[in-house]
Structures are given as structure tokens and as C-alpha cells.
Amino acid sequence: MRPVSSQFLLLKATALFVLWIMLSGSFNWIHLLLGATASLLIAWINSGHSPFVPNFRIWGKTILFLPWLFSRIVHSTLHVTKLILNPKLPISPKLLHVKTNLRNRAAVVLLGNSITLTPGTITAEVDDSTLIVHTLDDVSSEDVRSGRLEGKIASVFGNGDTSP
Amino acid sequence: MDVLAVIFILAGLFFLVVAAIGVIRLPDVFTRSHAVSITDSLGAFLMLIGIAIHEGFSLNVLKILAVLALLYLQNPVIAHATVRAALRAGLKPWQREST
Amino acid sequence: MNTFFLFVLLTLAVLIGAYLYRVLQGPTIFDRVLGLNGISTKAIILLILIGSVHERVDMFIDISTGYALLNLVGALAVAKYLEQKGLP
Amino acid sequence: MIFSFEIPLLILLLLTAAGAILVKDLMSAILLLGCYSFFLSLVWAWLGAVDVAFVEAVVGAGLATVLFLLTLFGTAPKDSRLRRPPPPMAALIGLPLLGILLLYAAKDLPQFGDPNSPANSHISPTYLEQSFHDTHTPNVVTSVLMDYRSLDTMVETVVIFTAGIACVLLLRRKAS
Numbered sequence: 001m002r003p004v005s006s007q008f009l010l011l012k013a014t015a016l017f018v019l020w021i022m023l024s025g026s027f028n029w030i031h032l033l034l035g036a037t038a039s040l041l042i043a044w045i046n047s048g049h050s051p052f053v054p055n056f057r058i059w060g061k062t063i064l065f066l067p068w069l070f071s072r073i074v075h076s077t078l079h080v081t082k083l084i085l086n087p088k089l090p091i092s093p094k095l096l097h098v099k100t101n102l103r104n105r106a107a108v109v110l111l112g113n114s115i116t117l118t119p120g121t122i123t124a125e126v127d128d129s130t131l132i133v134h135t136l137d138d139v140s141s142e143d144v145r146s147g148r149l150e151g152k153i154a155s156v157f158g159n160g161d162t163s164p
Numbered sequence: 165m166d167v168l169a170v171i172f173i174l175a176g177l178f179f180l181v182v183a184a185i186g187v188i189r190l191p192d193v194f195t196r197s198h199a200v201s202i203t204d205s206l207g208a209f210l211m212l213i214g215i216a217i218h219e220g221f222s223l224n225v226l227k228i229l230a231v232l233a234l235l236y237l238q239n240p241v242i243a244h245a246t247v248r249a250a251l252r253a254g255l256k257p258w259q260r261e262s263t
Numbered sequence: 264m265n266t267f268f269l270f271v272l273l274t275l276a277v278l279i280g281a282y283l284y285r286v287l288q289g290p291t292i293f294d295r296v297l298g299l300n301g302i303s304t305k306a307i308i309l310l311i312l313i314g315s316v317h318e319r320v321d322m323f324i325d326i327s328t329g330y331a332l333l334n335l336v337g338a339l340a341v342a343k344y345l346e347q348k349g350l351p
Numbered sequence: 352m353i354f355s356f357e358i359p360l361l362i363l364l365l366l367t368a369a370g371a372i373l374v375k376d377l378m379s380a381i382l383l384l385g386c387y388s389f390f391l392s393l394v395w396a397w398l399g400a401v402d403v404a405f406v407e408a409v410v411g412a413g414l415a416t417v418l419f420l421l422t423l424f425g426t427a428p429k430d431s432r433l434r435r436p437p438p439p440m441a442a443l444i445g446l447p448l449l450g451i452l453l454l455y456a457a458k459d460l461p462q463f464g465d466p467n468s469p470a471n472s473h474i475s476p477t478y479l480e481q482s483f484h485d486t487h488t489p490n491v492v493t494s495v496l497m498d499y500r501s502l503d504t505m506v507e508t509v510v511i512f513t514a515g516i517a518c519v520l521l522l523r524r525k526a527s
Binding site for chain 4: 269272273276277279280283286287292295296299302303306309310313314317319322323325326329330332333334336337340341344345347
């Protein structure tokens with residue numbers, strides 16, 4: 001078992017605590033105390049599972065990456081909508097094998113999730129360096145094939161791709 | 165304010181209708197999962213933003229945004245798990261016969 | 264505004280019917296799982312809409328959050344099961 | 352207005368229930384049951400019974416599906432298809448008759464939300480006004496469950512606890 005990162009523990013506990021406040025909606029001190037205790041306890045119990053060590057430096061860049069991703073989602077949603085509403089159904093689905101140079105596991109997770117979140121492409125299998133992507137047609141898979149998405153994510157994570 | 169909410173909700177409804185049509189029309193699991201992901205990405209987004217505008221600013225808006233974030237985090241995971249299970253179970257993706 | 268919400272609710276019910284057709288009909292088990300996932304996303308939206316109609320959104324959002332979280336567990340369990348057992 | 356959204360929900364509910372009975376393998380039946388309890392929770396939510404809807408959504412749609420799946424994991428042979436004998440004649444005739452009888456009896460019940468019905472004119476106001484004085488519990492539902500019906504709830508808890516122990520015994524990993 002890896003040593004528990006106290007930063008990560010606190011982060012988890014804070015997220016849980018925010019969820020607690022949101023669900024209870026009460027700022028009574030006994031409720032807040034109960035919530036803090038419960039979230040710390042849950043974060044501590046679950047601390048052994050996560051393979052990721054958080055890297056706080058990339059968070060700002062990740063948040064900047066999200067609007068771009070959202071614009072791509074809107075773009076491809078409109079494209080898939082046109083495909084579905086077309087009476088001839090002009091789709092040519094196929095499986096792509098996409099090699100990725102990303103070495104950071106969090107980066108691969110972000111890549112796979114972004115691909116799946118974009119309509120028209122879906123990650124079917126993730127290996128260490130290969131993703132099998134199912135696409136609806138060639139237009140919707142353009143971002144993946146041209147490596148644009150991967151480039152964006154690589155720039156989010158910086159060039160420090162050395163840590164596996 | 166309400167006009168804006170109505171516009172957002174109707175736009176969301178449009179994408180949900182398109183997704184339902186896709187789920188009926190498309191030929192196999194893999195292609196249908198694309199149709200479902202339209203719902204998850206833009207339909208739910210527009211719909212929930214519309215409701216949030218209708219509600220006005222309060223703690224509820226924060227909760228709605230949290231549900232939205234939850235949807236955005238979990239739907240790709242579910243879709244990926246389903247499609248991966250389908251692929252590993254040996255389902256062959258549908259292809260057009262003419263090519 | 265309430266009439267409009269009722270219209271939206273009825274449309275969503277019809278759309279759920281489309282997904283239910285996929286769950287009932289689906290040639291493979293994966294189509295059924297996919298239909299169920301679609302229905303659960305609609306469920307979350309519908310619950311919040313119903314809350315908006317009843318003007319008690321805060322309570323209904325709690326339900327939809329709980330439902331969404333457990334839905335994730337359920338869907339992953341289903342996928343795991345199918346991965347191990349293959350096509351029935 | 353209140354009834355116009357229930358009808359499509361009830362139709363969906365009936366379709367799902369029929370599908371769960373008629374479907375050919377156990378896995379699909381489990382998925383359809385998940386659908387079913389989700390629709391049921393929507394009906395509860397629409398009627399305004401939020402806590403029942405919450406329990407139905409969390410336990411019925413979420414937890415029960417996972418528990419059914421765990422059971423399938425542990426017990427299912429390779430072939431989980433259902434082979435069921437045709438239903439007996441008595442059930443085919445008797446159950447619809449019973450349903451008609453129940454519907455006929457339901458006609459005499461007070462209307463939904465009728466302010467003059469006995470439940471709304473005597474019982475509910477008493478509990479709403481007296482429960483805090485009696486039990487000092489801020490939530491009326493909790494006070495009814497935990498104080499007025501405490502014996503009932505205690506025995507229910509015993510039943511659930513026993514079921515939980517049985518589940519743990521059946522599902523725990525074999526120590527090898």
C-alpha cells in the first residue's frame with residue numbers, strides 16, 4: 001500500500017464536506033461538525049485506493065481546457081444530430097486504433113473521457129499506449145485522428161510526461 | 165427571464181428527441197451509444213441550465229450545477245464500461261454492406 | 264409556465280417510451296443496458312423538472328443526486344457482470 | 352391537471368412489469384425491474400411523497416439491482432434462461448376477477464387529496480400538531496416511524512438485520 005498523501009486526503013475530505021453542506025443546506029454548528037467528522041472518516045477509509053497523486057499545478061490549465069472541450073462537444077453534437085435526422089442515415093461506423101504518446105495515467109484517463117464525452121466517438125478499450133475508439137463517421141473522428149485532442153491534453157499536462 | 169428558460173428547455177428537448185430517434189433508428193449497440201451520448205452531453209446540459217434560470221439564484225442553482233457535473237463525470241464512464249463489455253463479449257460492430 | 268412544464272414532462276414520458284422500446288426489444292443484452300442508462304439520465308432530468316413543478320426543487324435534487332450516484336454503481340456492476348459472463 | 356402526467360407513467364409502468372414477466376432471461380428481467388422501480392419512484396415523486404420516492408430510487412433502482420446481480424454472480428449456471436410452465440387456469444381467471452373487485456371497491460374510497468376524508472380531517476392534523484409535543488422530534492415522519500410505530504419498526508429492523516446477515520454469509524469470499 002502506498003503512503004497516504006495528506007494533501008489528497010484533505011482534498012477528498014473537502015470535496016465530501018462541500019457535498020454535505022450542499023445536501024443538508026444547514027449551517028447549524030452540530031451539523032457542520034458531524035459533516036466534517038464524517039467526510040474526514042470517509043476520506044481516510046478510502047485513502048488506499050487511488051493510484052493518482054494530485055498535481056495542483058495543472059488544475060488551472062485543466063479548467064482552461066474545459067471550454068475548448070465544450071465547444072468541440074457542441075460542434076460534434078450538431079454533426080451527429082444532422083446524421084441522425086438525415087433520412088438516408090449516412091453513417092460509416094468503424095473501429096480505430098489510436099496510438100497515444102501520453103505517459104501520465106491521469107492524462108490518458110482525461111483523453112479517454114474527452115473522447116467518450118464527445119458525441120460520435122467513444123472509447124471502447126484502453127491499453128497503456130493504445131485506445132480503441134469507435135466512431136460514427138470520419139468527420140466526427142477528425143479530432144482524434146489528427147491528434148488535436150491529444151495535443152491539447154499534452155499541453156495541459158505540460159511536457160513532463162516522464163512520470164508514469 | 166422566463167423566456168430565456170423556455171428557450172433553453174426547448175433546445176434541450178430538441179436534442180433529447182433527436183437522441184431518442186437515434187436510439188430507435190441506429191443499427192447496433194455501438195452506434196446507439198453515440199445517440200445516447202448526445203442526450204448526456206448537450207440535452208441534459210441545456211435542460212438543466214434552463215431549469216436553473218427558471219429557479220433564479222439560490223442554493224438550488226448550485227445543486228443543479230452539481231448534478232450536471234456529476235452527469236458529465238459519470239456518463240462517459242458508464243458508456244465506456246457498456247461498450248467495452250460489448251466489445252469484449254465478442255459483439256461485432258455493424259458495417260455498411262455495400263463497402 | 265406550469266402548462267409548459269407539463270408539456271415538457273409529457274414529451275419526456277414519450278421519449279422514455281422510445282428508450283423502453285429499446286429495453287424491451289433490444290436484440291442483445293447490451294442494447295437493454297444502454298436503454299436503461301438513457302432512461303436513468305432522463306430520470307434525473309424528470310425528477311428535477313417535477314421538483315420545479317411542485318416548487319420544492321431542493322428536495323427533489325437530493326433524490327436525483329442519490330439516484331445518479333447509485334446508478335453509477337449499478338451500471339458498472341452490470342457491465343462487470345456482462346464482461347465476465349459474456350453474451351447470454 | 353394532477354392526473355394528466357400520471358397516465359403515461361402508469362402505462363410505462365404496466366409495460367415494464369409485463370416485459371419483466373415475459374422476458375426470456377434473468378439478466379433482462381433484472382434490468383426491467385430496475386426500470387420498474389424507477390418509474391414507481393417517479394410516480395411517488397409526482398404525488399409529492401418525496402421520501403418514499405427517495406427510498407424507491409435508492410433501494411429499488413440502485414441497491415436491489417446490484418444485489419440481484421451479486422446473486423446472479425454467485426448462483427447462475429451458464430444458461431440463465433427462464434423456463435417457466437404455463438400459468439394455471441385458476442390464476443388466469445381468478446386474478447383479473449380480483450382486480451376488477453378491487454377497482455370496484457376503490458370507487459368508494461375518498462378522492463385523492465379530498466380535504467373532508469377522515470384521514471385528512473382527523474388523523475393527519477392530530478399527528479402534525481401533537482407529534483412534537485409528544486416526542487420532541489422535529490421530523491413528523493421520523494416521529495411516526497420511530498415513536499408511535501416503534502415496535503413495528505423494531506421488528507422490521509430485526510427482519511432486515513437477519514436478511515443482511517444471510518447476505519453477508521452467502522456473498523463473502525471463501526477463505527482459501
